[in-house]
Amino acid sequence: MSQISLTFPDGASRDYPAGTTAAEVAASIAPSLARNAISATLDGNHIDLAWPIQSSGRIAINTMKDAAPALELIRHDLAHVMARAVQELWPDVKVTIGPVRDYGWFYDFDRAEPFTPEDLGAIEAKMKQIIAARDPVRTEVWDRDRAIAHYEAAGEPFKVELVNRIPEGQDLRMYWHGDWQDLCRGPHLQSTGQLPADAFRLTHVAGAYWLGDNTRPMLQRIYGVAFRNRDELKAHMTMLEEAAKRDHRKLGREMDLFHMQEEAPGQVFWHPNGWTIYVTLQDYMRRQQRRGGYVEVNTPQVVSRKLWEESGHWENYQENMFIVEVDEEHAREKTVNALKPMNCPCHVQVFNVGLKSYRDLPLRMAEFGSCNRYEPSGALHGIMRVRGFTQDDAHIFCTEDQIEPETKKFIEFLAMIYADLGFDNWKVKLSTRPEKRIGSDESWDRVEAALGNACRAAGYDYEIQDGEGAFYGPKLEFVLTDAIGRDWQCGTLQVDPNLPERLDASYIGEDGQKHRPVMLHRAVLGSFERFIGILIESHAGKLPLWLAPRQVVVASIVSDADDYVHQVVAALTQAGIRAEADTRNEKINYKVREHSLGKVPVIMAVGMKEVEGRTVSIRRLDQQGSRVVPLDEAIAQLADEATPPDLR
RNA sequence: GCCGGUUUAGCUCAGCUGGUAGAGCAGCUGAUUUGUAAUCAGAAGGUCGCGGGUUCGAUUCCUGCAACCGGCACCA
Numbered sequence: 203m204s205q206i207s208l209t210f211p212d213g214a215s216r217d218y219p220a221g222t223t224a225a226e227v228a229a230s231i232a233p234s235l236a237r238n239a240i241s242a243t244l245d246g247n248h249i250d251l252a253w254p255i256q257s258s259g260r261i262a263i264n265t266m267k268d269a270a271p272a273l274e275l276i277r278h279d280l281a282h283v284m285a286r287a288v289q290e291l292w293p294d295v296k297v298t299i300g301p302v303r304d305y306g307w308f309y310d311f312d313r314a315e316p317f318t319p320e321d322l323g324a325i326e327a328k329m330k331q332i333i334a335a336r337d338p339v340r341t342e343v344w345d346r347d348r349a350i351a352h353y354e355a356a357g358e359p360f361k362v363e364l365v366n367r368i369p370e371g372q373d374l375r376m377y378w379h380g381d382w383q384d385l386c387r388g389p390h391l392q393s394t395g396q397l398p399a400d401a402f403r404l405t406h407v408a409g410a411y412w413l414g415d416n417t418r419p420m421l422q423r424i425y426g427v428a429f430r431n432r433d434e435l436k437a438h439m440t441m442l443e444e445a446a447k448r449d450h451r452k453l454g455r456e457m458d459l460f461h462m463q464e465e466a467p468g469q470v471f472w473h474p475n476g477w478t479i480y481v482t483l484q485d486y487m488r489r490q491q492r493r494g495g496y497v498e499v500n501t502p503q504v505v506s507r508k509l510w511e512e513s514g515h516w517e518n519y520q521e522n523m524f525i526v527e528v529d530e531e532h533a534r535e536k537t538v539n540a541l542k543p544m545n546c547p548c549h550v551q552v553f554n555v556g557l558k559s560y561r562d563l564p565l566r567m568a569e570f571g572s573c574n575r576y577e578p579s580g581a582l583h584g585i586m587r588v589r590g591f592t593q594d595d596a597h598i599f600c601t602e603d604q605i606e607p608e609t610k611k612f613i614e615f616l617a618m619i620y621a622d623l624g625f626d627n628w629k630v631k632l633s634t635r636p637e638k639r640i641g642s643d644e645s646w647d648r649v650e651a652a653l654g655n656a657c658r659a660a661g662y663d664y665e666i667q668d669g670e671g672a673f674y675g676p677k678l679e680f681v682l683t684d685a686i687g688r689d690w691q692c693g694t695l696q697v698d699p700n701l702p703e704r705l706d707a708s709y710i711g712e713d714g715q716k717h718r719p720v721m722l723h724r725a726v727l728g729s730f731e732r733f734i735g736i737l738i739e740s741h742a743g744k745l746p747l748w749l750a751p752r753q754v755v756v757a758s759i760v761s762d763a764d765d766y767v768h769q770v771v772a773a774l775t776q777a778g779i780r781a782e783a784d785t786r787n788e789k790i791n792y793k794v795r796e797h798s799l800g801k802v803p804v805i806m807a808v809g810m811k812e813v814e815g816r817t818v819s820i821r822r823l824d825q826q827g828s829r830v831v832p833l834d835e836a837i838a839q840l841a842d843e844a845t846p847p848d849l850r
Numbered sequence: 851g852c853c854g855g856u857u858u859a860g861c862u863c864a865g866c867u868g869g870u871a872g873a874g875c876a877g878c879u880g881a882u883u884u885g886u887a888a889u890c891a892g893a894a895g896g897u898c899g900c901g902g903g904u905u906c907g908a909u910u911c912c913u914g915c916a917a918c919c920g921g922c923a924c925c926a
Contacts, residue, residue: 308921316853316854317854318854318855319854319855405920406854406855406920406921407853407854407855407920407921408853408854408920408921408922409852409853409854409921409922409923410852410853410921410922410923411852411853411922411923414922414923415923416851416852416922416923416924420852420853420922420923421853421922422853422854423853423921423922425920425921451918451919455861456861462917462918463917464899464900464916464917464918465917467916467917467918513926514926515926518926519926522924522925522926543926544926546926575925575926577924577925578851578852578923578924578925579851579916579917580851580852580853580921580922580923580924581851581923581924581925582917582918583919587925672926673926674926691925696926723926757886758883758884759883759884759885759886760883760884760885761883761884762883787882787883787884788884788888788889789882789883789884789885789886789888789889790884790885790886791884791885791886791887791888791889792884792887792888792889793886793887794886794887795886795887795888796887796888797887798886798887799887805886807885807886809884809885811885819885819886821886826886827886828885828886
């Protein structure tokens with residue numbers, strides 16, 4: 203039998219016979235390690251204690267103290283235990299898959315009757331019984347035919363399909379938790395008794411399509427969260443409660459920013475406070491775009507079907523467009539139009555007026571473009587996914603050689619803006635060629651490389667979303683997260699050689715001949731609606747002073763100070779600060795509380811002392827206490843802080 | 851669009867098995883002139899999401915629709 207050499211984290215090595223299991227390795231080191239071991243990490247791969255090790259490598263034995271492997275095992279084993287519990291409670295339920303995800307796991311079941319929220323309690327109780335039984339976990343390697351025969355006999359059609367999707371000749375691993383068995387690549391714990399019965403919770407049920415395909419059956423998905431101990435679970439639940447307080451829908455109401463109503467689903471009624479954020483952000487973006495070499499245009503909302511047919515959108519997206527028809531009885535002729543779902547075809551129309559020279563490229567054409575899309579009802583989400591929105595859109599008409607430098611320039615532009623707006627953590631995703639696509643592989647190679655190079659040159663890593671690009675070109679997505687960690691695409695840059703072709707855009711090159719430009723669709727914020735939603739959640743409503751809709755409230759303590767309050771408000775307003783007076787007949791405690799809850803960054807309290815000294819007592823949001831400052835000094839400080847970052 | 855849940859006053863929520871609704875806060879009126887996160891009192895406020903059905907009678911039961919919430923699918 204051949205020998206293998208295993209290197210431990212401390213650098214020491216030992217030789218073992220090939221086929222030694224990680225459990226045996228642990229036992230060879232110390233009895234206590236053998237007792238506490240839960241899995242091993244071999245050359246970066248998480249492996250089961252029961253698997254034979256066939257080749258040399260770097261090994262680490264994991265215990266419950268190693269958070270990442272421990273959590274993975276706990277969540278993965280709980281997925282199996284939950285599936286077992288479900289089948290014990292309802293033997294006719296078919297099992298499918300159950301992966302680990304952030305904070306927990308889910309498992310998809312096929313069942314005629316959906317699970318009710320009440321069922322979750324019964325399942326949890328059954329899971330606790332299984333854990334208390336301390337059943338051993340064991341594993342075997344099977345070949346495909348045996349697995350298929352087994353699942354056909356067991357009446358598990360989804361498992362049969364899964365096995366059939368695994369490449370020929372590849373062995374399959376089976377796991378048993380007690381008598382209950384599942385197909386699983388592992389690794390797992392050694393006994394259900396190792397699971398923390400008080401550190402998991404089933405959170406919700408939801409429908410989910412089999413294999414993520416909406417033409418396949420809808421399964422019942424149960425989500426759970428799990429941690430190593432009760433305190434970690436409790437901390438997680440507390441974190442979720444805190445995150446719920448940052449929800450932009452809740453803050454939008456509390457700060458009186460906007461509302462939405464049934465008569466206009468997916469569209470925003472902006473209130474004065476919310477609209478102040480919107481226009482402040484728009485003014486800022488307009489200044490930045492001018493500096494960034496963009497020209498701004500504006501194009502029609504209602505555009506004939508003809509243009510959408512030419513652009514190809516009618517064919518692909520008709521059911522997602524708001525169709526506008528004039529009343530046939532009153533109109534002289536019947537026309538069919540659509541509210542524009544995007545600005546690009548209109549921008550090409552602007553580009554196409556007059557001859558363009560290569561000297562005009564790159565031509566960066568921007569519009570705060572209001573678009574309407576009939577999004578599926580289930581996709582709507584507060585102001586983050588809406589049917590009526592305004593993009594900070596621009597199209598860069600350029601040559602293929604200019605794609606890379608323009609992309610790099612754009613990423614730097616976006617990074618500067620995100621930094622100004624308080625975002626340091628954002629992800630870049632590169633979506634590459636999909637199965638159904640146009641254009642040659644060589645051209646895709648060039649353009650994908652250009653985007654990747656530009657990213658790296660700008661100093662940003664990106665993750666690849668294989669096959670997620672548009673049919674005509676790859677794209678970059680710039681992703682921010684909301685209060686509870688959901689990803690939202692905000693910025694984007696998309697390469698499009700297709701639309702200039704379809705809409706016959708051209709420029710005269712150095713050679714005097716007509717050439718086809720490439721279009722880069724790009725947005726920094728994405729839409730004002732989504733971005734403001736993210737902005738609210740990431741700041742928990744406490745926006746930086748320059749973006750805060752109400753920057754200062756001047757509150758009287760006694761009504762004899764009312765005149766001075768109005769003088770202070772006038773002076774602040776004169777200095778360009780958004781200030782309001784609160785001279786209501788209420789106690790200062792009441793006013794401080796109310797404006798603090800309304801996330802007003804600065805409260806100035808004014809009583810007779812301040813009147814006499816021409817001072818103000820300044821209280822900052824979330825800070826205890828206040829300080830008394832001469833009025834002129836206070837205004838100078840605040841005026842500076844209230845200046846948008848690009849103007850400081 | 852699909853699966854599940856929800857919808858009662860401006861907001862947050864009560865309302866057992868059917869007998870036309872209740873609280874706190876906000877708003878209104880009055881008193882109080884107050885020093886940094888809720889002053890007191892009074893009056894008022896609801897087609898119980900919308901439509902249909904069962905019933906002597908429906909906020910409650912059944913049904914259709916809509917919006918919203920959580921997922922799934924979608925996101926040019």
